[in-house]
Amino acid sequence: MMHKSFIFLILGALILSACEDTTYKSAVPTRPVQLVINTSAGMYVHFVRENIGAYVIVDHNGYHFNGQTLPLTETDYYGFAGVVVYVNNDRNYCAFDLCCPHCINPANPCTIDGYFAVCPICGEHYDLSFGYATPSKGFSKEALRKYTTSYAPPRLTIHD
Helix, strand or coil: CHHHHHHHHHHHHHHHHHCCCCCCCCCCCCCCEEEEEECCCHHHCCCCCCCCCCEEEEECCEEEECCEEECCCCCCEECCCCEEEEECCCCCEEEEECCCCCCCCCCCCCEEECCEEECCCCCCEEECCCCCCEEEECCCCCCCCEEEEEEECCEEEEEC
């Protein structure tokens, strides 16, 4: 009887040790993200889900939208190289760190060009159109680091 239990214990250990860790680990270092956008306030009135392709950039200089800038508050955190909050083709808000995972250079964040975040160093284009920020040109193997968005009108919250 003891012999059977020992065999099952060994088999269980082998099965568990064969399992692969499938947890996603981005090459972009983890930094806190905590942002709130009131989509009915002042400069954000056009940052609505009907406006596919609209985006807000948040970095060390503040919130940037439509040529205007609002300062950060004490509770705002903007990730490693800044955050782009984007309205994708499905009319959902999505948010990504602007650090290219191939170059890892927060001093040179990606810029936004239509449906793409573009790395100014390696030229990689990350497709934002469906909310995945996957590389589409160049040689990066990894998408931009994605952050969680939650929308309870008119409040849009972005966090890690």
